[in-house]
Amino acid sequence: MELNNKIQISDLNVYAGKTHILKDINIDIPRNKITVILGPSGCGKTTLLKCLNRLTDLYPELNVSGKVMINDQNILDEKADIYQLRQHMGLLSQRPYPLPMTIYNNIAYALKLRGVHRKRELHKLVIDYLKQANLYDEVRNRLREPASRLSIGQQQRLCLARGLAVAPEIILADEPTSALDPISSQYIEEKFLELKNDYTIVLVTHVLRQARRIADHIIFMYLGEVIEQGEAKEVFDNPKMEKTKLYFGGTFN
Numbered sequence: 148m149e150l151n152n153k154i155q156i157s158d159l160n161v162y163a164g165k166t167h168i169l170k171d172i173n174i175d176i177p178r179n180k181i182t183v184i185l186g187p188s189g190c191g192k193t194t195l196l197k198c199l200n201r202l203t204d205l206y207p208e209l210n211v212s213g214k215v216m217i218n219d220q221n222i223l224d225e226k227a228d229i230y231q232l233r234q235h236m237g238l239l240s241q242r243p244y245p246l247p248m249t250i251y252n253n254i255a256y257a258l259k260l261r262g263v264h265r266k267r268e269l270h271k272l273v274i275d276y277l278k279q280a281n282l283y284d285e286v287r288n289r290l291r292e293p294a295s296r297l298s299i300g301q302q303q304r305l306c307l308a309r310g311l312a313v314a315p316e317i318i319l320a321d322e323p324t325s326a327l328d329p330i331s332s333q334y335i336e337e338k339f340l341e342l343k344n345d346y347t348i349v350l351v352t353h354v355l356r357q358a359r360r361i362a363d364h365i366i367f368m369y370l371g372e373v374i375e376q377g378e379a380k381e382v383f384d385n386p387k388m389e390k391t392k393l394y395f396g397g398t399f400n
Contacts (some may be wrong), residue, residue: 151318153178153347154199159213161194161203168194170371172213176364181348183337183358183379184370186368187394192351195368196321199349200236201229209237217317234261237310237346239323243302245294246309250277251292253305257312272312279342280308300331307338318342320350326355336361355395359383367391 152175159172169191170205176182184192197203201222203211214221222232226351246253254273263269273290277283284303286297294305303323320339324332339348339361352358358365367390375391376383386392 151177153217154349155156155214157214157216158200159195159198159215160211161191162210163206163208168209168371169198172373174366174373174376176347176349178347179343179345180363180399181343181350181361182364183362184351184366184368185348185355185358185362186353186374188353189228190368191371192353192368193321196319196349196351198223199317199319200233200238201227204229219299224366234313235316237307237313237315239303239306239310239318239320241322241325243299243306243326245297245302245305248294249291250297250305251290253309254312257309261313276308276312277305279311279338280304281338282308293387298331300327300334303327303331304334304338307335311342316347318348320347320348321352322353324352339346367394369394 154176156172156174156176159169160167161169172195184195186192188222194203196209198215203209211223213223215223217232217235220227246256250258251273254276255269258269258272263272274283277286282301285301295301297305324335327335336357339350342348343363350361359378364377365379365382366376367374367382369390375386375388382391383395388397
């Protein structure tokens with residue numbers, strides 16, 4: 148694997164019965180960058196993201212083949228340690244899913260999974276991760292309240308803090324701002340721009356403006372295929388494929 152690439156995907160195919168969902172996917176995802184997977188609804192973006200942490204295993208009807216190389220390991224190998232793999236991944240979904248416990252314990256639970264149990268260290272790290280997610284100042288007096296009492300935007304930032312607390316190398320985000328108001332969306336985008344110094348971020352969106360704001364690398368998909376990929380500025384300023392030009396121009400059918 149090239150040193151500047153965190154993930155290399157080759158000959159990835161996903162079938163649901165006879166339906167070919169992902170078709171011969173070959174892509175490189177650079178380390179410490181924000182890679183945005185872009186394309187219209189139903190083009191396979193979320194399925195591709197799920198392949199990166201083997202969430203496809205939850206769907207027995209899916210048949211997955213090919214290679215997804217992370218840290219020189221093919222994570223699609225049947226001998227791969229799925230639990231260890233997912234510990235290296237933080238995941239943000241379209242809607243936040245805080246655990247049914249207090250704000251504090253949402254983060255403490257993740258820390259305990261990675262072996263942190265001393266109360267003083269636990270407390271310090273809970274606060275640190277809430278600060279990393281730009282949430283601590285808003286909840287500092289509410290840490291023992293149920294996380295369900297937070298606003299949707301605050302819940303999404305709590306889920307980000309919880310995801311960071313397991314000390315991942317990669318952050319996967321599936322349209323993480325689609326349910327949020329503009330201010331909460333801005334918080335998440337700004338945090339991603341900071342976090343890419345320490346993490347590799349792979350984000351799914353169909354919002355062109357968001358991709359333009361934060362992407363370092365673009366993967367454009369249509370009907371299960373990668374149509375174009377490359378450095379964001381180059382893809383946006385000089386798209387090579389006709390489908391990409393039409394999509395960016397808003398005249399895509």
